[in-house]
Amino acid sequence: MRIIAPATSANCGPGFDSLGIALNAYLVVEVLEESADWFVEHDFGSNVPTNQFNLVVRTALAINGDLTPHHLKVTSDIPLARGLGSSSSAIVAGLLLANELGQMNLDDTMLLQLATKLEGHPDNVAPAVLGDFVAATYDGDWCDALQVPYPKLDFIAYIPNQELRTKESREALPDKLAFGKAVHGAAVGNVYVAAIAQQNIDLISRLMIQDEFHEQFRRKLVPDLDKIRHLLQQVPHVGTYLSGAGPTVMTVAEKDQTPQVMAALAAANLAGTVKKLTIDRLGARVIN
Ligand SMILES: Nc1ncnc2c1ncn2[C@@H]1O[C@H](COP(=O)(O)OP(=O)(O)OP(=O)(O)O)[C@@H](O)[C@H]1O
Numbered sequence: 041m042r043i044i045a046p047a048t049s050a051n052c053g054p055g056f057d058s059l060g061i062a063l064n065a066y067l068v069v070e071v072l073e074e075s076a077d078w079f080v081e082h083d084f085g086s087n088v089p090t091n092q093f094n095l096v097v098r099t100a101l102a103i104n105g106d107l108t109p110h111h112l113k114v115t116s117d118i119p120l121a122r123g124l125g126s127s128s129s130a131i132v133a134g135l136l137l138a139n140e141l142g143q144m145n146l147d148d149t150m151l152l153q154l155a156t157k158l159e160g161h162p163d164n165v166a167p168a169v170l171g172d173f174v175a176a177t178y179d180g181d182w183c184d185a186l187q188v189p190y191p192k193l194d195f196i197a198y199i200p201n202q203e204l205r206t207k208e209s210r211e212a213l214p215d216k217l218a219f220g221k222a223v224h225g226a227a228v229g230n231v232y233v234a235a236i237a238q239q240n241i242d243l244i245s246r247l248m249i250q251d252e253f254h255e256q257f258r259r260k261l262v263p264d265l266d267k268i269r270h271l272l273q274q275v276p277h278v279g280t281y282l283s284g285a286g287p288t289v290m291t292v293a294e295k296d297q298t299p300q301v302m303a304a305l306a307a308a309n310l311a312g313t314v315k316k317l318t319i320d321r322l323g324a325r326v327i328n
């Protein structure tokens with residue numbers, strides 16, 4: 041059995057802690073033979089546990105402590121701590137592991153509730169479970185999430201070589217936001233989702249860069265965001281935003297614009313890699 045969970049890019053511009061999209065990089069968990077203890081084979085390096093404390097297994101055991109230990113082989117092309125939802129993919133894969141091994145019959149709604157509780161906010165786990173673009177809200181107890189098909193655009197990720205842990209990036213955020221800014225931020229997010237529902241790319245483009253909630257506070261941690269926006273001023277594209285907590289900077293482009301965006305980013309010799317991603321419409325899945 042294999043469990044597949046997609047990468048996700050959260051916030052998507054003006055949707056802090058609420059909007060996210062599933063993309064075609066994947067965490068794959070291969071469930072091998074039963075074993076005396078949990079053993080997770082992976083090549084993430086020595087900071088990621090290979091036993092029951094590995095996030096995939098820890099998540100599975102958190103919802104079902106009776107699971108029989110197995111040998112798991114985990115491979116992934118989602119870089120860790122870069123703003124592409126690696127922890128959410130591990131959490132969602134862990135829930136599916138428990139669901140399958142423990143025959144729990146959890147549906148997407150229940151998976152979403154459990155995943156959101158564990159991750160703390162829904163904008164990565166919701167698209168990881170459901171696929172495509174998702175608008176979600178969480179009141180600390182219940183998560184409501186709706187999928188909205190996103191126009192067929194490319195997502196060009198500039199992924200810096202350095203990690204930025206979500207915890208550290210959230211420490212840069214303020215405790216309070218002025219009332220007027222919060223009202224504007226919410227209004228932009230609302231119309232942005234309506235623009236996506238109507239596949240209005242011009243409006244998506246204008247609103248994607250009008251976030252009020254996080255990008256301005258994370259500028260110091262991710263100077264590449266302003267650098268790339270400046271760099272792409274003369275290159276046709278839809279928009280650029282900070283992916284999740286960063287440091288990945290995401291540029292959205294129409295298919296025929298992608299080669300120019302990729303070329304401009306490559307020519308800038310930034311300290312990282314540039315990767316073209318497309319939308320994963322399916323979300324996490326199990327292949328028997
Ligand atoms: N496949 C995995 N197996 C075990 N642990 C993982 C795995 N993927 C991620 N993690 C853990 O999650 C941490 C990264 O989580 P973090 O929330 O900081 O970043 P992210 O999820 O990649 O980015 P973002 O939430 O901004 O999109 C890693 O350092 C590691 O501890």
Ligand SMILES: N[C@@H](CCO)C(=O)O
Pocket residue numbers: 050051056057058161163164206209210254284285286
């Ligand atoms: N909305 C979250 C996504 C990263 O987990 C943030 O920006 O901190």
